[in-house]
Amino acid sequence: MSAIAMRELTKVYPNGVRALDALDLEIADGEFFALLGPSGCGKTTLLRTIAGLEVASAGSVRIGERTVTNLPPGKRDVAMVFQDYALYPHMTVQDNIAYPLRIRKMDRRGRAAKAADTADELGLSALLERRPGQLSGGQQQRVALARAMACHPQVFLLDEPLSNLDARLRLEARTFLKRLQRELGVTTVFVTHDQAEALALADRIAVMEGGRIRQVGTPTEVFRRPANTFVAGFIGSTPMNLVDAEVHDGELAVAGTRLPMPQDADDRVTDGEKLVYGVRPEYLDYSPEPVPGALSGQVVVVENLGSFSLVSLDVPTGDGVMDGVGDAVGVAGTTLQVVVPEGREPEPGDTGWVVPRPGRSLLYRDGELVSTAPAPAVPTARTGVDAER
Amino acid sequence: MNTGTAPAPAPATDPAGEGPTIAVRHLLARIGRYTFLCAVLGFFALPLLWLATAPFDDTPTITASLPQFTLDNFRALLDNPYALSSLLNSVYLAAGTAALVVTFAALAAYALSRVRVPGRDALLYGLLLLSSIVTGTATMVPLFELAFRLNLIDSRLGVILILSGGLLPAAIFILKDFMDSTPTSYEESARVFGASALQIMRHIVVPVVRPGLATVGVWAVANVWGNFLVPFLLLRGPEKAPAAVIMYTLYTEGGQADLRLLSTFSLLYSLPVALMFVFVSSRYGFRFHGGIKR
Structure with a gap:
């Protein structure tokens, strides 16, 4: 059980791809930490660099008290669970779990006992004599976890731990994984491209893009106050509404409507400044009647999502609003999405009004959050956010 | 609609x-x-x-x-001083060659599959192309010369080396395919647990590609078993000659092919290879146990 600290970590592949770009990150002891990002953002490279399977081009990695930057993977005291689990097909479940102990030259009997104990903890006792090919996906995953646990590492590294399971099993495995991590208390880093998985599992999340970390924070921080439009568009089952806005007399002109200035931004903007206004579909209230201070538009699509519906509104562009400004990622233009509880869904073609809930809207300047607090407060970590991108 | x-x-x-x-x-x-x-x-x-x-x-x-x-034919064959010992000679040559080919092909194929070498594919195809000539009749004269200078005439080792050289490129080619289809995550997970390269080879790679090794081994044995030219030219006396060469000597006094001996010897000659095939396919078969979720 150890903290992990990375300083100026850079990885450039021989073909010139810069997978990690001077990245700083601290992961606390015992933390369940998610590396989240779209494919190609460097999250897997970062995990593999912590494991030692990739050699850093520059910078350092510390695990606990040791600098492990140049140590081979076997000397780092980490265990990794691979996306495909990498269970050895020619070994039984017991031999698979005991393999790390075999490498550590533990005698046969000790190995068998330890493997049986670990298997017991994960409910695998009945499967010890089977081969991986005879197990279901969920069982294979648990064998892989047991194998990682058997050698009592300082750090667990999980590469896309849930992506090989079908949807129902995934929820089950998610709960199981979270409980297991809590019980073991071992520092655990996992990679995922699924924001829901990261939000549900992690104590803290690092959202990555292009080899850099765009935001580090708790799931709540990352969800409520995305530090930039990239994170805003990536986090959440529905991306944040991002609409062009202009400052007028301490108010915001958004799609022809005057909205109150988000509270912590009001003394950081200048009159006439052009910004991007962001609000999550979950934080908008829909009304079929005209309401003061609401954006109005025509309902174009209603998507039923079970207990609620996602309604898309075409909001006509008002005078004070211009197109094509701001980060291209996730800018909704003049389409607004709003979450409507069941039973209150409008029909396509209806005219509707949406009101942002107070304290839940954000402003972005050049893609970065405008806020009095200098980026969401993260006590232990220096974020790698770079405003000059 | x-x-x-x-x-x-x-x-x-x-x-x-x-x-x-x-x-x-x-x-x-x-x-x-x-x-x-x-x-x-x-x-x-x-x-x-x-x-x-x-x-x-x-x-x-x-x-x-x-x-x-x-059963008189079998009795007559047993009277031939070289018939049975030639089968043993064939076993020596085949086993030696197969061992060399499987060992070196496995090491080379593993390396070629895992390490990025510039021009790797060109190298492989070039070797494959040339290997069809190396043990072929075309190079017999220089090979004989080489064996002569290295003092490898009338030595089983010489035959084994030359046959191995001819089979290795194709064997590497076949095994590389097996190695390529083995996920690297197997080895990486073993590396994270601290296994050394040789441990990974022994514990993980060899067992996983065992069907491939068995295929190459059988194929090498069958190739050597049927090879006539190389042992015929490099081995001088009938004491070391393998069955394929001895078969060539089964004539009657009149210079006619002795069909009684020939047919009997042919049967004995073909049986070991057929048996090996059955054994290997039942023992190592072409199974892949799974364990990688695709």
Whole structure:
């Protein structure tokens, strides 16, 4: 059980791809930490660099008290669970779990006992004599976890731990994984491209893009106050509404409507400044009647999502609003999405009004959050956010 | 949507009208196909039938016929001083070559599969192309010269080395394919647990590609077993000659091929390879246990 600290970590592949770009990150002891990002953002490279399977081009990695930057993977005291689990097909479940102990030259009997104990903890006792090919996906995953646990590492590294399971099993495995991590208390880093998985599992999340970390924070921080439009568009089952806005007399002109200035931004903007206004579909209230201070538009699509519906509104562009400004990622233009509880869904073609809930809207300047607090407060970590991108 | 269903019944009436002619054509095609298959089968089965009957025949001819049953041929073969020892010689050569080929091909294929070498594919294809010449008749003169200078004439080692050299490129090519299809995550997970390169090879890679190793081993043995030219030229006396060479010496006093000995020896000559094939395929078979979720 150890903290992990990375300083100026850079990885450039021989073909010139810069997978990690001077990245700083601290992961606390015992933390369940998610590396989240779209494919190609460097999250897997970062995990593999912590494991030692990739050699850093520059910078350092510390695990606990040791600098492990140049140590081979076997000397780092980490265990990794691979996306495909990498269970050895020619070994039984017991031999698979005991393999790390075999490498550590533990005698046969000790190995068998330890493997049986670990298997017991994960409910695998009945499967010890089977081969991986005879197990279901969920069982294979648990064998892989047991194998990682058997050698009592300082750090667990999980590469896309849930992506090989079908949807129902995934929820089950998610709960199981979270409980297991809590019980073991071992520092655990996992990679995922699924924001829901990261939000549900992690104590803290690092959202990555292009080899850099765009935001580090708790799931709540990352969800409520995305530090930039990239994170805003990536986090959440529905991306944040991002609409062009202009400052007028301490108010915001958004799609022809005057909205109150988000509270912590009001003394950081200048009159006439052009910004991007962001609000999550979950934080908008829909009304079929005209309401003061609401954006109005025509309902174009209603998507039923079970207990609620996602309604898309075409909001006509008002005078004070211009197109094509701001980060291209996730800018909704003049389409607004709003979450409507069941039973209150409008029909396509209806005219509707949406009101942002107070304290839940954000402003972005050049893609970065405008806020009095200098980026969401993260006590232990220096974020790698770079405003000059 | 409505228009889509309308034409559907039309094709159903069409074949009904031409029914008989189509049925006849089908029948003729089928007869033709089976006749062809029988001819092909006969072409391959008759020599095997001869191999099964001639050794037990009093007076074998070059055609397969119902034998006048006798075991005298086997007795006569045992009287030949070199017959049985030549089979043993074949085993030496085949086992030696197979061991060398499997070992070095596995190491080379593993390296070529895992390490990024510039021009790797060109190297492999080049080797494959050249290897069809290396043990071929075309290079026999320089190979003989080489063996002579290295003092490897009349030595089993020389034969094994030259045969191995010829088989290695193709073996590497086959095994590299097996290695490529083995996920690297197996080795990476072992590395994270602290396994050394040799441990990974021994504990993980070799067991996982065992079907491939078995394939290459069998293939090498079969190749050496049937090779005549290399041992014929490099081994001087009949004491070290393998079965393929000794078969060439089975003549009657009159200089005619001794069909009684030849057929009997052919049977003994082919049995070990056939048995090995059955054994290996039942023991190592082409199974892959899974364990990687795709």
